[in-house]
Amino acid sequence: MSEKMTSAQVRESFIKFFESKGHLFVRSSPVVPHDDPTLMFTNAGMNQFKAIFLGDNPKGWKRVCNSQKCLRVSGKHNDLDVVGRDNYHHTFFEMLGNWSFGDYYKKEAIAWAWELLTEVWKLPKERLFATVYQDDDEAWQIWKDVSGLPDDRIMRFDAHSNFWEMGDTGPCGPCSEIHYDRGDLATQAETFKDPIKGVNGENDRYIEIWNNVFMQYERVSDGSLIPLKAKNVDTGMGFERICAILQGKTSNYDTDVFTPIIAKIAELSGVPYNDGEAGTPHRVIADHIRAISFAIADGALPSNEGRGYVLRRILRRASRFARLLGQKKPFICQLVQVLADTMGDAFPEIRERKEFVASVIKSEEESFIRTLDAGLERFAAISAELKKGDKIPGDKVFLLYDTYGFPPDLTGILAEEKGLLIDEEGYEKCMNEQKERARANMKQGINTMGTEGWTQYSEASTNFVGYELSACETKVVRWREDKGVLSIVLETSPFYAEMGGQVGDKGTLVSADLEIQVFDTVKVNDTALCRGKVVKGTADEKTMGAVFMATVDNDRRADIRKNHSATHLLQAALREVLGTHVQQQGSFVSNELLRFDFSHFNAMTAEEIQKVEDIVNAKVMECLPVHTDVMDVDEAKASGAMALFGEKYGDKVRVVKMGDAGVEFSRELCGGLHVQNTGNIGLVKIVSESSVSAGVRRIEAVSGRGALSLLRAGTQILTALREQLRCKDAEVLDRIQQAFAKTQNLEKSLQSVKLELATLAAAELLNGGINVMGVNLYVRELSLPDEKYKNLLDGVQNKLDVDSVAVIANKDNGSGSIAVMVGKNVQAKGIKAGDIVKDLAKACNGKGGGRPDRAQAGTREPEKIAEAIANANNWIRAKLTAQP
Numbered sequence: 001m002s003e004k005m006t007s008a009q010v011r012e013s014f015i016k017f018f019e020s021k022g023h024l025f026v027r028s029s030p031v032v033p034h035d036d037p038t039l040m041f042t043n044a045g046m047n048q049f050k051a052i053f054l055g056d057n058p059k060g061w062k063r064v065c066n067s068q069k070c071l072r073v074s075g076k077h078n079d080l081d082v083v084g085r086d087n088y089h090h091t092f093f094e095m096l097g098n099w100s101f102g103d104y105y106k107k108e109a110i111a112w113a114w115e116l117l118t119e120v121w122k123l124p125k126e127r128l129f130a131t132v133y134q135d136d137d138e139a140w141q142i143w144k145d146v147s148g149l150p151d152d153r154i155m156r157f158d159a160h161s162n163f164w165e166m167g168d169t170g171p172c173g174p175c176s177e178i179h180y181d182r183g184d185l186a187t188q189a190e191t192f193k194d195p196i197k198g199v200n201g202e203n204d205r206y207i208e209i210w211n212n213v214f215m216q217y218e219r220v221s222d223g224s225l226i227p228l229k230a231k232n233v234d235t236g237m238g239f240e241r242i243c244a245i246l247q248g249k250t251s252n253y254d255t256d257v258f259t260p261i262i263a264k265i266a267e268l269s270g271v272p273y274n275d276g277e278a279g280t281p282h283r284v285i286a287d288h289i290r291a292i293s294f295a296i297a298d299g300a301l302p303s304n305e306g307r308g309y310v311l312r313r314i315l316r317r318a319s320r321f322a323r324l325l326g327q328k329k330p331f332i333c334q335l336v337q338v339l340a341d342t343m344g345d346a347f348p349e350i351r352e353r354k355e356f357v358a359s360v361i362k363s364e365e366e367s368f369i370r371t372l373d374a375g376l377e378r379f380a381a382i383s384a385e386l387k388k389g390d391k392i393p394g395d396k397v398f399l400l401y402d403t404y405g406f407p408p409d410l411t412g413i414l415a416e417e418k419g420l421l422i423d424e425e426g427y428e429k430c431m432n433e434q435k436e437r438a439r440a441n442m443k444q445g446i447n448t449m450g451t452e453g454w455t456q457y458s459e460a461s462t463n464f465v466g467y468e469l470s471a472c473e474t475k476v477v478r479w480r481e482d483k484g485v486l487s488i489v490l491e492t493s494p495f496y497a498e499m500g501g502q503v504g505d506k507g508t509l510v511s512a513d514l515e516i517q518v519f520d521t522v523k524v525n526d527t528a529l530c531r532g533k534v535v536k537g538t539a540d541e542k543t544m545g546a547v548f549m550a551t552v553d554n555d556r557r558a559d560i561r562k563n564h565s566a567t568h569l570l571q572a573a574l575r576e577v578l579g580t581h582v583q584q585q586g587s588f589v590s591n592e593l594l595r596f597d598f599s600h601f602n603a604m605t606a607e608e609i610q611k612v613e614d615i616v617n618a619k620v621m622e623c624l625p626v627h628t629d630v631m632d633v634d635e636a637k638a639s640g641a642m643a644l645f646g647e648k649y650g651d652k653v654r655v656v657k658m659g660d661a662g663v664e665f666s667r668e669l670c671g672g673l674h675v676q677n678t679g680n681i682g683l684v685k686i687v688s689e690s691s692v693s694a695g696v697r698r699i700e701a702v703s704g705r706g707a708l709s710l711l712r713a714g715t716q717i718l719t720a721l722r723e724q725l726r727c728k729d730a731e732v733l734d735r736i737q738q739a740f741a742k743t744q745n746l747e748k749s750l751q752s753v754k755l756e757l758a759t760l761a762a763a764e765l766l767n768g769g770i771n772v773m774g775v776n777l778y779v780r781e782l783s784l785p786d787e788k789y790k791n792l793l794d795g796v797q798n799k800l801d802v803d804s805v806a807v808i809a810n811k812d813n814g815s816g817s818i819a820v821m822v823g824k825n826v827q828a829k830g831i832k833a834g835d836i837v838k839d840l841a842k843a844c845n846g847k848g849g850g851r852p853d854r855a856q857a858g859t860r861e862p863e864k865i866a867e868a869i870a871n872a873n874n875w876i877r878a879k880l881t882a883q884p
Contacts, residue, residue: 005121005246005247006256007239007243007255007256007257008345008346010239010242010243010246011067011094011096011239011346013120013121014065014067014096014116014237015065015066015067017112017116017120018063018065018098018112019065021063021098021108021112022062022063023063023064023065023098024061024063024064024065025064025065025066026048026061026064026065026066027066028066028067028068028069028347029042029047029048029068029069030042030069030298030299031069031070031071031092031294031295031298031300032295032298032299032300032307033047040306040307040310041070041071041072041073041295041307041310042068042069042070042071043070043071043072044068044070044095044236045066045068045070045095045096045097045099045234045236046097046099046234046236047068048068048526049064049099049101049234050525050526051525051526051527052101052232053101053171053215053232053234055229055230055459056461056462056489056526056527057101057461058461058462058463061101062100062101062102062103063098063099063100063101063103063104064098064099064101065096065097065098065099066096066097067094067095067096067097067239067346068094068095068097069092069094069294069298069347070092070093070094070095071091071092071291071294071295072090072091072093073091073291073310073313073314080313080314080317083283083284083287083288084280084281084283084284084285084287084321085280085283086204087204087244087250087251087252087253088204088207088240088241088244088251088252090240090252090287090290091287091288091290091291091314092287092290092291092294093238093239093240094239094240095236095237095238095239096236096237096238096239096242097234097235097236097237098112098233098235099232099233099234099235100232100233101230101232102230102231102232104233105214105231105233106138106139106142106176106212106214106233107142107146108233109212109214109233109235110130110139110142110143110146110176110212111142111146113178113210113212113235114146114147117178117210118147121246123180123245123246125147125148125149126181126185126188127180127181127182127185128147128149128153128178128179128180128181129149129153129154129155129178129179129180129181129192129199129206130143130147130149130153130154130155130176130177130178130179131154131155131156131157131161131162131176131177131178131179131199131200132154132155132156132157132162132174132176133156133157133158133159133162133163133174133175133176134156134157134158134159134162135174136156136162136174136176136214139174139176139214140154140156143176152193153192155193155199155200157200161177161200162174162175162176162177163175164211164213164234165219168219168221169218169219169220169221169452170218170219171215171217171218171219171228171232172215172217172218172219172225173213173214173215173216173217174213174214174216175211175212175213175214176211176212176214177200177208177210177211177212178208178209178210178211178212179199179200179206179207179208179209180206180207180209180245181205181206182204182205182206182207182245182250183205183206191205192206207241207245208238208241209237209238209241209242209245210235210236210237210238210242211235211236211237212233212234212235213233213234213235213236214231214232214233215228215231215232215233215234216228216231216232218451218452220452221452239257240252240255240257240258243255243256243257251275253275253279253282253283253286254275256342257342258283258286258287260338260341260342261285261286261289261290261335261338261339261342262279262282262283262286264334264335264338265281265282265285265286265325265335266282268331268334268335269322269325269326269327269331270326271325271326280321281321281322281324281325282325284317284318284321285318285321285322285325285332285335288314288315288317288318288332289318289332289335289336289339290339290343291311291314292311292314292315292318292332292361293336293339293350293357293361294347294349294350295307295311296311296353296356296357296360296361297349297350297353297357298349299585299586301360301585301692301693301694301696302315302360302364302693302694303693308693312364315332315361315364315365315368316368316371318332319331319332319365319368319369319372320372320406320410323372328369329369330361330362330365330366330369331365332361332365333358333359333361333362333365334358336350336354336357336358336361337354337358339354340354353583355581356581356583356599356695359599359601359694359695360693360694360695360696363601363694363695364694367694371403371404372404374404375400375403375404375406378399378400378403378404379400379406379411379414382396382400383414383415383418383420386420388418388419388420389419389420389421390420390421391420391421391422391423392411392415392420392421392422392423393423393426394422394423394424394425394426394427394428394429394430395426395430397411397422397423397424397426397427397430398426398427398430398431398434401427401431402434408422408424408427453480453482454478454479454480455478455479455480455541455544456477456478457475457476457477457478457544457545458475458477458478458491459477460477460491461477462477462489462490462491462492462493462527462528463491463492463493464493464494464496464497464528465492465493465494466493466494466495466496466505466552466673467628467673469494470494470551470552470554470557471494471549471550471551471552472492472493472494472549472550473492473547473548473549473550474490474491474492474493474547474548474549474550475490475491475492475545475546475547475548476488476489476490476491476544476545476548477489477490477491479539479544481539484533485531485532485533486516486530486531486532486533486534486539487529487530487531488509488516488529488530488531488532488544489527489528489529489530490528490530490548490550492550493521493528493530493550494507494550494551494552495507495518495521495528495530495550495552496521496552496557496672496673497521497522497523497528497529498520498521498522498523499523499671499672500587500670500671500672501567501586501587501588501589501672502560502564502589502672502673503520503560503588503589503590503591504520504521504522505518505521505552505553505556505557506518506519506520506521506552506553506556507550507551507552507553508549508550508551509530509532509548509549509550509551510548510549510551511543511546511547511548511549512546513537513543513546514534514536514537514538514539514543514544514546514548515534515535515536515537516532516533516534516535516539516548517532517533517534517535518530518531518532519531519532519533556591557591557673558704559591559592559704559705559706560589560590560591560673561673561674561675561680562675562680562681562682562703562704563589563590563591563593563594563701563702563703563704563706564589564594564670564672564673564674565626565658565674565675565678565680565681566594566616566681566684566701566703567587567589567594567596568656568658568666568668568670568674569615569616569619569620569658569665569666569678569681569684570594570596570612570616570684570699570701571584571596571598571642571666571668572619572658572665572666573612573615573616573619574598574600574612574699576615577608577611577612577615578600578604578608581599581600582598582599582600583598583599583642584596584597584598584642585597585598585599585692585696589672592702592706593687593700593701593702593706594700594701594702594703595698595699595700596698596699596700596701597692597696597697597698598696598697598698598699599695599696599697600695600696600697601694601695603689603691603697604689604697609686609689612686612699613684613685613686616684617683617684619658619659619665619678620678620679620681620682620683620684621679622678622679623677623678623679624658624659624660624665624677624678624679625658625659625660625676625677626656626657626658626674626675626676626677626678627656627657628654628655628656628657628674629654629655629657630652630653630654630655631652631653631655632651632652632653633649633651633652633653633669636653636655636669637669639655639667640667641655641667641668641669642666642667642668642669643668643669649669653669653671654669654670654671655667655668655669655670656668656669656670656672656674658678681703681704682703682704682705682707682708683703683704683707683708683711684701684702684703684707685701685702685703685707685710685711686699686700686701687700687701687702687710688700718732721736725739754791754794755791755794755795755798757791757795758791758792758794758795758796758798759795759798759799760795761792761795762792762795762796762798762799762800763799765778765780765792765796765808766778766796766799766800766804766806769804770873772873772876772877772880773876773877773880773881774803774880775803775804775805775826775829775831775876775880776801776803776804776805777804777805777806777807777872777873777876778804778805778806778807778808779807779869779870779872779873780806780807780808780809781809781810781811781865781866781869782808782809782810782811783810783811783812784810784812785812786812789810789812789817792808793808793819793821793854796808796821797821797853797854800821800823801823802823802824802825802826803823803825803826804823804826805820805821805822805823805826805831805836805872805876806819806820806821807819807820807836807840807869807872808820808821809865809866809868809869811862811865814860814862815858815859815860815862816844816846816858816859816860816861816862816865817856817857817858817859818837818840818841818844818846818848818856818857818858818859818865818868818869819837819854819855819856820833820836820837820840820850820854820855820856821833821853821854822836822852822853822854823853824853827852827853829879829880829883830879830883831876831879831880832852832855833850833851833852833853833854833855834849834850834851834852834855836855836872836875836876837849837850837855837856837857838855838857839871839875840857840868840869840871840872840875841857841858841859841868843864843867843868843871844859844861844862844864844865844867844868845859845860845861845864846858846859846860846861846868847859
């Protein structure tokens, strides 16, 4: 075993080893999956190969390997609140993997795993264990032949431990895991078989380092297993775990994967690292900065829903632990550079986007620091209403967590300091309800995994011809029907599948006996699916097996082309006006409009928007040629082509250029559809500019027919205003401003009259008060419409003298209200309107509050109001008597 092996060398060694065995190295896909609506984050190396397991393998890959960025933040695999408290749980991790797609199988997979571990990495054989599925005699014998391990160290386990399934249905199969003993060999014999302390147990002495899944079955909906046509191998090795073993460490955090980050945390905070409990903040932050940074680099942004909400939770947890290190200013953002330095070679995107990533994190930290302070104030308000021994209600604990980022353990610590408890069951109930809401709102994906429900005619992969053609003859590869909606995979397709922000094509599929209206084309797990409904004939095995004419709605596609090309011009113009820090963060291109998100921290001025629009339209009028080259991805990036944020690119990419060769105005990596020259766009009009999130702005615009429609609508509005105001176009704005000014003056006059009338009414109401220890008290019960009641209260406040208190109640339509107003001199005696109204409201099961001078409460039990306000006299007397 080489203890000097760095993490970079471990990664490289794994990849080189499998390349020597005929494997193609495939780059890691983004941690934010763009073509799998069933996944929030990429959580395993096999995610990007899902379609291949079904048989859709257009590149003909047989053997591949990679190191995949993964993010797991919930479920059986990880628990966010555990991360940093032990040595091996992580939110972000790398998964080293090798795959066989219908090529080699158990014998080679096991032999190569053993060779890498024991011959290349020199792991001691006496510390290795193999596990197999209880009925997998084949794998057991291969391990026996390949490794020479004693029989009792090739261990059989049931399906819970050694049968891998993707879900309730889909590809699955027995698996064989490799475990490593990190303990004292002298006690190995007496411990490794223990169901709790041994292999596949719950302690971390025997740690799983590699799982080889033998995909040989498909689980169908009735629970039975059917053999797959092709047997596959899917493996995954925990990169951080194997680095710890190869570097002789018992904690993943002690490897060079984490030590540079932890050292930087200690340096910046001035708090030395401790590998015990005191080092928990360092470990949490070191883990979370990786998850946060790679998620942002791959296109996710903190928000209040979906993956953005998960990302915000992780960032806030890191920020909370930074506070425990004494950091009250943005801190996490300062760690992005060290991450770029240590991982930028393997994952260039983190180096290329480090400034943007750091800026987003900084802005989010600043927001959370304000929220954290507000949360402490909120906790103080909640705890002030309780007495020692009380429980903070579960919904309040959840509020502190969901709104202010306080996990229940933090709330528990704060509560303990005040002699309070927390309602853990109530909190869990609220949390489970939120999870159910999230599941209900989750976008349901089309199941392309497994053969069940699909009628298949061939194993061909779709050949997309839409760049050149808008219609062609084709046959169906496979199809299925779900509640009247057909999902169809075509052999040859002119339909563009939604990708890179561009919406999918619509059109028709027509045969001799069948006509299908295609209402969308989507890409799921790298498979292009036409979604359609039958408008003529009946879809069955025979009719769907015919030859179809596939025709795209070309008018719609022409509008999409215009808007897509306009986004390229827009990005180039933005970089020219605002600066080269502008990078695309996402886009949406349809036939109706374009939406372009870009990195920039300030709202654009009207002058900047106009300048960008002028530049774009100047390039439109220049009729710049638009041409596309296909080249290697590294060559394309080296040539200066802009890449879409978080997009996954293959080895070959399309580079769209606008302008003459060598002096192009725009050059971008893009797989979408475009015009032949910019003049085809016609006109571009920016509709709006707004904020998406911290550091990201959004422009919405229209082009071509959409721009013409917008201008025509504006002209119609101007014409109608001109006719209504009976003036020339140039005078319309002045006339409208005059009308606004006149209306405002009338409203002010009306309010003045209302206040005068209310003050007169208040003068009558403020007669006959009683004197309570020097305070003039007026208690009145009314029955007025809500608007009149509000006006009267304004009049009372306007008329009330400094030594008086007014308690005015009102009943209206089955509800009631109590308003309290307190003069300045009375406030000085410690009597506050908010205090009075809260206590009076309790007597009629109401709630309310307000300022010291004016407060209000409402109740659904108006019949109790009279009794409640009658207590005002005693309340004031008691308050004044208690004064020193």
